[in-house]
Amino acid sequence: MISSDIIRGHLDAIILRLIYEKDCYGYEIANEIIDRTNNEFKIKEATLYAVFQRLVKKELIESYLGDISLGGRRRYYRITNLGRAYLNEEIRNWHNARDIINIFMEGLQ
Amino acid sequence: MNEIDMYIIKLFEDIPESNRKNEIVQEIIQNLNEKVSDLVLNGQTREQAIKKAVDDFGDIDDLKREFSDSTRLAESKRNGLSLAFSIWGGILIIALFLFINFYYTPDIIWFVYPAFAIIWWPMTMCFQWYRKKYEVSVGFAFSVCSFVLIIGLMLFINIYYTPKIIWFVYPVFAIIWWPLAMFFHDLRQKSREDVE
Numbered sequence: 001m002i003s004s005d006i007i008r009g010h011l012d013a014i015i016l017r018l019i020y021e022k023d024c025y026g027y028e029i030a031n032e033i034i035d036r037t038n039n040e041f042k043i044k045e046a047t048l049y050a051v052f053q054r055l056v057k058k059e060l061i062e063s064y065l066g067d068i069s070l071g072g073r074r075r076y077y078r079i080t081n082l083g084r085a086y087l088n089e090e091i092r093n094w095h096n097a098r099d100i101i102n103i104f105m106e107g108l109q
Numbered sequence: 110m111n112e113i114d115m116y117i118i119k120l121f122e123d124i125p126e127s128n129r130k131n132e133i134v135q136e137i138i139q140n141l142n143e144k145v146s147d148l149v150l151n152g153q154t155r156e157q158a159i160k161k162a163v164d165d166f167g168d169i170d171d172l173k174r175e176f177s178d179s180t181r182l183a184e185s186k187r188n189g190l191s192l193a194f195s196i197w198g199g200i201l202i203i204a205l206f207l208f209i210n211f212y213y214t215p216d217i218i219w220f221v222y223p224a225f226a227i228i229w230w231p232m233t234m235c236f237q238w239y240r241k242k243y244e245v246s247v248g249f250a251f252s253v254c255s256f257v258l259i260i261g262l263m264l265f266i267n268i269y270y271t272p273k274i275i276w277f278v279y280p281v282f283a284i285i286w287w288p289l290a291m292f293f294h295d296l297r298q299k300s301r302e303d304v305e
Contacts, residue, residue, distance in 0.1 A: 027140035044167025045140070049133060053175040072139040075132070 007041060012060075013090040015051050016079065019061055020087055025074040026052065052077065060086050112159050113141045120169055124176050133172075141166070188238045195234040202227050218269065225262050232258075249295050252288040259284055 007014070018029050026048055033043050055061045060083035066074040079087070117138050124130050141162050148158035203224045210220035232254060236247045260281055267277040 025140065026136060027143050030140075030144075042165070045137065045165065046167035046169045046172055049137060050169075050171035050175050053133070053172065057175070057179065072135055072142075074139060074143075075136040 004041070010090075010094065011043070011047065011051055012055060013087060013094070015048070016055065016060060016083055016087045016090070019077050019079045020084065023076045023078045025066065025076050055083070058082075058086075111142070113145060113162060114138050116163055117141065120166075124173060125180060127180075129179075130176070185238075185242050188234075188241050192231070192234045192238045195231040199227050199231040221262065221265055225258065228258065246295065246298075249288065249291040252291040256284055256288050 014033070015029060018024055018032055024032070026045070030043055030045060030048055033041060052061070052063075055077075056063060059080055061077045061079055063075050063077050066076045117134055121130060121134055144162050145155070145158045148161060149155055153161070203220070206220040206223045210218065233251075236251045236254075239245075240247045260277070263277040263280045267275065
């Protein structure tokens with residue numbers, strides 16, 4: 001597992017991005033994160049649901065129940081317009097921060 | 110109900126019941142069951158799969174914080190409403206006594222006694238609301254207000270019935286120990302926190 005503190009600060013944006021691409025339910029997102037990072041980063045389910053709660057409260061995403069499947073109905077999340085705007089803003093912030101940090105972190109070795 | 114269901118319900122047991130809690134418990138149970146059956150499909154035994162799902166779940170401190178934030182918000186809203194109700198209720202009842210007093214027995218002033226009793230209602234609500242909202246101790250402020258109220262009543266009785274003899278200083282002397290004690294208690298608490 002790679003330095004997770006930096007990632008943890010951007011979990012909201014990461015999850016928002018995945019929901020932005022398509023409506024997802026919790027387990028799907030957890031899997032998607034593992035797949036895309038080739039097992040480098042795993043999100044704990046408990047953390048994931050805390051992020052959902054926070055994003056819903058900020059009205060960045062909203063939830064709805066899907067069709068019946070294994071063990072009950074899946075709860076899907078979809079991004080709101082506010083969520084899209086927030087995600088854009090977060091990405092811009094990240095680019096700025098990355099550029100600044102790169103100035104000092106790159107080129108040595 | 111299977112092991113996953115029971116594990117999650119147990120994990121959430123000290124979060125107060127609400128629709129939102131039920132929703133999220135259902136959601137987690139559904140997702141974990143799906144995970145377990147995926148793991149089983151990939152060749153693990155059911156026991157292994159359940160153990161892995163439970164081990165990977167993590168602790169729910171963050172989730173609890175999300176919940177307590179919003180329950181506190183709801184609670185302070187409720188407190189605000191009952192405060193407003195107590196203030197309006199208090200005003201109305203006192204106004205009624207005031208009217209009865211001066212309409213039927215204008216020669217004797219007695220409405221202060223029921224007013225004195227009723228005013229404690231909005232007053233305690235007010236302090237409770239403040240304490241919950243800002244999470245500070247209101248013991249000292251409450252004792253000062255109570256002191257002023259009680260002494261006000263004593264002063265009224267003294268001056269209204271026996272203006273020639275001043276006796277209200279004795280109850281003042283007796284009751285002033287209350288705010289004083291609260292004051293020094295707060296001071297001591299504060300100095301203890303400073304040391305830490």
